[in-house]
Amino acid sequence: xxxxxxxxLVVHYGKIxxxxxxxxxxxxxxxxxLIGANGAGKTSLLGALSGLVQATSGTVTFxxxxxxxxxxxxxxxxxxxxxxxxxxxxxxxxxxxxLYAGAYIIKDKAQVKSLLERNYQLxxxxxxxxxxxxxxLSGGEQQxxxxxxxxxxxxxxxxxxxxxxxxxxxxxxxxxxxxxQINAMGxxxxxxxxxxxxxxxxxxxxxxxxxxxxTHEGNCARLREDDAxxxxxxxxxxxxx
Amino acid sequence: xxxxxxxxxxxxxxxxxxxxAVILLVLPRLLGGNDxxxxxxxxxxxxxxxxxxxxxxIGFTGMYSLGHGAFYGMGAYTSAILSVNLGWPFxxxxxxxxLLTALVGAFLGLATLRLRQTFLVFGTLAxxxxxxxxxxxxxxxxxxxxxxxGIPPPKVFGTELTSSTxxxxxxxxYAILMVFAIFRLYYxxxxxxxxxxxxxxxxxxxxGISVFGYKILxxxxxxxxxxxxxxFYAHFVTFISADQFGMGESFLILTMVALGGTGSIAxxxxxxxxxxxxxxxxxxxxxxxxxLYGAMLIVVIVLKPEGLAGIKGLFMPTTGGRRRTTxxxxxxxxxxxxxxxxx
Numbered sequence: 054x055x056x057x058x059x060x061x062l063v064v065h066y067g068k069i070x071x072x073x074x075x076x077x078x079x080x081x082x083x084x085x086x087l088i089g090a091n092g093a094g095k096t097s098l099l100g101a102l103s104g105l106v107q108a109t110s111g112t113v114t115f116x117x118x119x120x121x122x123x124x125x126x127x128x129x130x131x132x133x134x135x136x137x138x139x140x141x142x143x144x145x146x147x148x149x150x151x152l153y154a155g156a157y158i159i160k161d162k163a164q165v166k167s168l169l170e171r172n173y174q175l176x177x178x179x180x181x182x183x184x185x186x187x188x189x190l191s192g193g194e195q196q197x198x199x200x201x202x203x204x205x206x207x208x209x210x211x212x213x214x215x216x217x218x219x220x221x222x223x224x225x226x227x228x229x230x231x232x233x234q235i236n237a238m239g240x241x242x243x244x245x246x247x248x249x250x251x252x253x254x255x256x257x258x259x260x261x262x263x264x265x266x267x268t269h270e271g272n273c274a275r276l277r278e279d280d281a282x283x284x285x286x287x288x289x290x291x292x293x294x
Numbered sequence: 295x296x297x298x299x300x301x302x303x304x305x306x307x308x309x310x311x312x313x314x315a316v317i318l319l320v321l322p323r324l325l326g327g328n329d330x331x332x333x334x335x336x337x338x339x340x341x342x343x344x345x346x347x348x349x350x351x352i353g354f355t356g357m358y359s360l361g362h363g364a365f366y367g368m369g370a371y372t373s374a375i376l377s378v379n380l381g382w383p384f385x386x387x388x389x390x391x392x393l394l395t396a397l398v399g400a401f402l403g404l405a406t407l408r409l410r411q412t413f414l415v416f417g418t419l420a421x422x423x424x425x426x427x428x429x430x431x432x433x434x435x436x437x438x439x440x441x442x443x444g445i446p447p448p449k450v451f452g453t454e455l456t457s458s459t460x461x462x463x464x465x466x467x468y469a470i471l472m473v474f475a476i477f478r479l480y481y482x483x484x485x486x487x488x489x490x491x492x493x494x495x496x497x498x499x500x501x502g503i504s505v506f507g508y509k510i511l512x513x514x515x516x517x518x519x520x521x522x523x524x525x526f527y528a529h530f531v532t533f534i535s536a537d538q539f540g541m542g543e544s545f546l547i548l549t550m551v552a553l554g555g556t557g558s559i560a561x562x563x564x565x566x567x568x569x570x571x572x573x574x575x576x577x578x579x580x581x582x583x584x585x586l587y588g589a590m591l592i593v594v595i596v597l598k599p600e601g602l603a604g605i606k607g608l609f610m611p612t613t614g615g616r617r618r619t620t621x622x623x624x625x626x627x628x629x630x631x632x633x634x635x636x637x
Contacts (some may be wrong), residue, residue, distance in 0.1 A: 096362050103500060129502030141497035145557075155489045157483070158502040206502060 055131075056081045056115070056241055057102070057193060057210060062111035064094070064101050064265075071097040073243030073265040079210065084236045086244040086252040086273065088286060089262035095245045096138055098262065099212050100245075104128045104136040118211075129158050134208035138215045139243075140199040144188025148179050151187045151198055151245070165208070174235065187237040193224030200231065210241045217248050229255050249286035253277050261286070309357035318466060322459045336530065338570045339469040340357045340461075340523055345550035345562030346476050351506060352548070352557035354480060355512040356492030357373040357407065357417045361422035365517045367539025369395045369524025374442045384448035388525040395521025396514050403513035407506065421545050429536040439534025443530050461530050468526055471517055479515070488512055492557075492623055495579050553594055555601020564602050 055077040067239060070095045077084050081237040088146055089095050100106030102113060104125035112255060113121045115131050119219055127133075132159045134155075142150050152172060156165045173180035176197045182190065203211055211231065225248075233255055236242050246252035251275040261269040269282060274280050317324070325331045344366060351359045373391035376382045406417040435440070446456050448464065455464060479485050488509050490498040499505045528534050533581045546569065553566025572590070576583040592603060 105496060105500060124504070125499040126502045126504055129500070134501040137497055137500055141494045143497065145487075145493060146489060150486060150489075154486055154498070154501055154503075157487060157490075203502070274588035 056083075056116060057243075058112075058114040060114075061103065062098070062101055062110045062113065063109040064106060065109050065204055066097075069135065071265055072101065072108075075262070077260055077267065077270075079241055081209070082236075082239060083258060084233075084242045084244070084256045086246060086256035086259045087262055088246055088249040088259060089254050090286075092103055092264075093262045094265045095262055096214055099135060099214050099243070099245055102128075103133055103212060104187055105135070119243065126158070126277075129206055129208075132207075132209035133212065134203035134206050134210070135197050135212045136214060136216065137161070138204040138218065140185040140192075141197045142190075142195050142202065143174075143197050144186065146187055147184050148187060148190070148198055149183040151202050151207050152179075153200035156207075158206055165205075167203050172204055175204075175231065176201050192220045192222075193228065196220055196224075196228055197231065200235070204240075208240065210243060211235065213242065213243060213244045215247060217246065217251065223280070225251070238243050249282075310516055322462055327459075330456045332462050334570065334574050336458070336462045338567050340527055340530075341547070341550060341566035341570055342563045343469045343472045343523045344520055344547050345554065345566040346473055346559075347516045347523070348547050349551050349556060350476065350488075350512050350516040350519075352477075353558070353561070354485060354488040354492065355509060356409055357509060357512070358518075359544045360415055360541075360544050361418035361425070361511070362516075362520055363405040363539045363543030363545075364400060364422035364425035364539065365395050365520040366524040366543065366547075367429065367525070367534075367536070368398060368425060369521030370528035370534050370539065371436060371442070371524075372521070374445045374528040375435060377446055377529070378442055378444065381420055384446070384525075384529055385550045388448075388522060391525035391528075392522035395524070396518035399517025399521075400510060400514040403510040407509045407513065419541070419544070426536050426540050429539070435620060436536070439536065440531060442528075443533045445532045445534065447532065448529050448563065465530065466635075468522070471561065472522075473559070476519075479627050480559065484508070484511070489557075501636070549591065553591060553601060555603030558601075558603045561601050561603035568602070574622045611614035 055078050057077075059075065061074045061076060061078045062072055063070070063074055074192045075094075077087075079084070079103065086096065097106055101108045103213065104120070104123055104127060107122055107286060110117065110181055111121065115128075115133065118131070120128060120131060128281055144155060146154065151167070152169055153165065156168060159165050160169070173183070175257060178194060187195065190198060190259060200211075200213070203213075216232065218227050220228065228249060232242060232244065242256075244252055244280060245258060253276055256273050259270065259273045260267050261276070271279075277287065298346070301432050321335055322332055325335070334563050348359065361533060366491060369391035371391075372394045373384070373387040375467055375593045376387040376390060383397055402418070402421055404415055406421075410510065430438055432438070447456050447461075450460075450464075451454070455461060480488075487498070487503045490503055491503065491508055495505050526538075550565035550569050551562045553569065554563065555561030569587075576586055579586065
């Protein structure tokens, strides 16, 4: 059974149709990426899959339960964590307080503590800076903090919205290593990226979103070979390898 | 050793708090039975509570309210009417005043908290005026412009509290309890949720924090505390009228929070003390004292937009405190980089 199953999801902003019937499917432990150009609807899709954006129609089934248009809390409680675009860390809270905020839905203090320790092991850099204000971290460190904060709710699925955005290229590789490590820990990952080249290298399965519709999908290895995708996403935009 | 290092140490904090407690306790003695000064001190304590309660909305949760004077007045009127008309004792009318205010605050919150900042400002401002006009015109209940005189003083263990010293201690106890409660709230899970909302609503809701619910909660608690303050005020001055709770009052409380520093515990306390003392201390300047008042505000806003509580080494402890936010936000400076790694 699919962990997350999305069928014919439609989203409107007023009269503008941002998503025109999107279907996708994630199994437990998957590493799935969603690529697409600016304005294709990637962020809207993640928003609709975490309760931040109201959908017009469609179904969102998570672990067999219907979550369409539930409040964001319902998604977090169900086991979905959304690491938003632009990191959106709480700038005036310390690193540790940011992480505590991420564990907001967990009331068991011992569990929060152990999640905190696990995160510090995964991101030693954050442990060094635990008392520092989030806003004073570098872009890459803020991204690590945003991911760690997402992990603090002990989710089954982690959505990552543009984790490479505005980050030094050297750190981008590092961030992606972390993401692969998190996937290896058994977390299902849905990665939204503009950097298609990189995304298709790390993920197993990919979807291509174009103006609100999935135009291609398949194993990342196959997508990388696809001429249309090479031309549209890897040829012109691809940066490297 | 700078003053700030003294504050940072545990002993320094304990000595500071102990010293403050002793001064507050023996203040009536220190003032040598000067009723006027003692009443100023009492008003200070009352405004410390009002400013701290508004800080829940502005400083912690990042919302705005320009209707705080109305909530303050609502508590005062509820308690006054119940005790004058029905003869109920203070210890019943005071909490009822707070509860009614909290209830109204919650409803106002339901209606307005979905508004964006600017609209929320006007919504609460309009609400404040509606309350004042209602008090002015609902003569059968509030006696309209004549106000309510002869509000009975509270009784403690059968004795009526009539002297200024009694009131001072009564309101001091209330103020300390409220500030302590606000302090505990700020550093609790609830406080963290509020600050998360202030920092970024989208991120907060994607953490599973119910943004709207917590906004209502902040608004309700803030109104509860302000309503209680109003009840204490009514029984302290024994005469209340609508013009004591108008727009000017709302702005005064807001100014206290802004001057002292939003989002910190110390800020509103400092702001309230200064803004109560200054008009009294400069009475000899007559109307010109308001010029001084305005000039001081401008200087603070320009030089120290995060408020007086942000002055390092004077009020700001270096450890354990959360950074203060400001009503007059500046763009983050490059100095942020400098802070990296040192802590």
